Amino acid sequence: MAVLLALCASLYCAVFQPVDTQLYSNRYEGDQVLRIIPSSHEEIQLLHQLFHNVTVDLWQPSSTSLIHVGSLVDVHVGQKKTRHLKACLQLAHIHHEVLIPDVQTEMEKQAGSRSSRKRRSEFQYDYEVYHPLEEIQSWMFEMNRTHPHLVDLFSIGRSYEGRPLYVLKLGNRKRLKKKAMWMDCGAHAREWIGPAFCQWFVREVVNSYQHDSSMRRLMNQLNFYIMPVFNVDGYHYSWKTDRFWRKTRSKNHRYYCRGVDANRNWKVKWCDEGASLHPCDDTYCGPFPESEPEVKAVARFLRKHRKHVKAYISIHAYAQMLLYPYSYKYATIPNFNCVETAAQNAVSALYSAFGVRYRYGPASTTLYVSSGSSIDWAYKNGIPYAFAFELRDTGHYGFLLPETLISATCTETTRAVRAIASGLLHKCTS
Numbered sequence: 001m002a003v004l005l006a007l008c009a010s011l012y013c014a015v016f017q018p019v020d021t022q023l024y025s026n027r028y029e030g031d032q033v034l035r036i037i038p039s040s041h042e043e044i045q046l047l048h049q050l051f052h053n054v055t056v057d058l059w060q061p062s063s064t065s066l067i068h069v070g071s072l073v074d075v076h077v078g079q080k081k082t083r084h085l086k087a088c089l090q091l092a093h094i095h096h097e098v099l100i101p102d103v104q105t106e107m108e109k110q111a112g113s114r115s116s117r118k119r120r121s122e123f124q125y126d127y128e129v130y131h132p133l134e135e136i137q138s139w140m141f142e143m144n145r146t147h148p149h150l151v152d153l154f155s156i157g158r159s160y161e162g163r164p165l166y167v168l169k170l171g172n173r174k175r176l177k178k179k180a181m182w183m184d185c186g187a188h189a190r191e192w193i194g195p196a197f198c199q200w201f202v203r204e205v206v207n208s209y210q211h212d213s214s215m216r217r218l219m220n221q222l223n224f225y226i227m228p229v230f231n232v233d234g235y236h237y238s239w240k241t242d243r244f245w246r247k248t249r250s251k252n253h254r255y256y257c258r259g260v261d262a263n264r265n266w267k268v269k270w271c272d273e274g275a276s277l278h279p280c281d282d283t284y285c286g287p288f289p290e291s292e293p294e295v296k297a298v299a300r301f302l303r304k305h306r307k308h309v310k311a312y313i314s315i316h317a318y319a320q321m322l323l324y325p326y327s328y329k330y331a332t333i334p335n336f337n338c339v340e341t342a343a344q345n346a347v348s349a350l351y352s353a354f355g356v357r358y359r360y361g362p363a364s365t366t367l368y369v370s371s372g373s374s375i376d377w378a379y380k381n382g383i384p385y386a387f388a389f390e391l392r393d394t395g396h397y398g399f400l401l402p403e404t405l406i407s408a409t410c411t412e413t414t415r416a417v418r419a420i421a422s423g424l425l426h427k428c429t430s
């Protein structure tokens with residue numbers, strides 16, 4: 001009965017209250033997300049040509065140069081081009097399927113269910129919806145105000161468009177010299193589950209501090225630096241204008257295209273394989289390393305605190321993977337055994353929640369080669385544990401992960417991050 005009622009409510013909402021039909025001015029109407037699986041080098045050649053002729057928004061992998069035989073290629077295609085693209089694929093017998101038949105409809109369905117959720121009390125923040133930047137910032141101030149003994153909020157600089165770059169420091173203040181863990185979310189604007197997770201994690205920490213002795217131990221012995229929204233300008237833009245924006249929003253003085261990939265702009269093998277020199281590409285590495293004020297601010301902060309910071313974590317989506325260095329080359333890191341063990345523990349802690357499997361390993365071999373990434377930079381700068389999470393899902397919704405999956409995704413990921421943090425309390429000697 002309850003299910004039926006809920007169903008009716010959602011129908012009512014969908015049929016009679018087409019909320020937000022003007023979402024992003026309807027710009028994604030008829031757009032589709034396709035999954036293409038090329039099975040030969042000839043097919044890959046053809047895809048390169050096709051994607052060149054029919055500009056597409058590549059969801060996975062992040063650049064056409066990273067397409068290999070058998071890899072899953074998820075592309076978001078504009079309404080006018082889907083017919084042509086599918087016809088070409090069919091002619092060439094290239095295997096493909098439709099992941100999202102209408103991007104605009106999917107987004108409106110999600111926005112509809114959002115507005116039909118019962119409003120919680122004004123003072124209770126809803127962690128199971130995505131929030132625009134202003135709300136996340138108000139939430140940070142509220143956390144800072146209501147938990148002065150555990151939380152400290154400060155800014156480490158300003159974004160390209162002048163927004164403060166806020167970081168929350170969590171930890172029991174009593175002890176002075178403590179190890180620390182850094183975690184950033186939302187380096188890529190369209191990966192909305194990232195900021196949702198950082199907020200969820202902060203709530204978990206402050207709420208469980210009272211009754212959970214293992215959390216208390218973590219907070220007594222560690223400081224957590226949490227940056228809920230790394231790429232603030234891009235995140236804001238993804239809410240206001242282009243839901244699938246990835247990069248920062250910096251201007252280029254020679255090209256009309258804006259933005260730099262915040263995960264290709266770090267000073268480590270900068271702009272080599274898996275990064276693009278072209279400002280219009282989604283993996284543009286920028287005019288020089290740390291050209292982006294957001295990257296520069298975080299790099300400066302981590303350099304300054306490198307003695308204490310023992311773990312660096314960057315939250316991304318999507319692929320369901322836990323990645324560690326190297327990204328830019330196929331080689332084994334010196335402390336491989338320690339890092340591999342930590343990854344293994346994290347992934348099995350994650351699995352223990354709902355049985356969701358994550359692949360794990362060096363980023364280069366597990367996902368793809370990329371240069372100028374934050375985990376490689378953190379590692380090279382002396383942070384022994386550097387991880388990038390690619391959260392849910394594996395492409396069914398991709399960047400449009402519904403809000404109904406926030407809770408499960410964040411619950412399991414919290415277990416994984418806690419496992420990594422707990423590991424820092426023990427010395428690894430292998």
Ligand SMILES: *[C@@H]1O[C@H](CO)[C@@H](O)[C@H](O)[C@H]1NC(C)=O
Pocket residue numbers: 046049050053088
């Ligand atoms: C791409 O465009 C070029 C030039 O218009 C054309 O010769 C080529 O056949 C096109 N390739 C595909 C795969 O559409």
Ligand SMILES: *[C@@H]1O[C@H](CO)[C@@H](O)[C@H](O)[C@H]1NC(C)=O
Pocket residue numbers: 144145148152153154155
């Ligand atoms: C956070 O709270 C502290 C007091 O506990 C205050 O000094 C600090 O300015 C606050 N941070 C921000 C960004 O307002």
Ligand SMILES: [Zn+2]
Pocket residue numbers: 187188191315316317
């Ligand atoms: Zn990402």
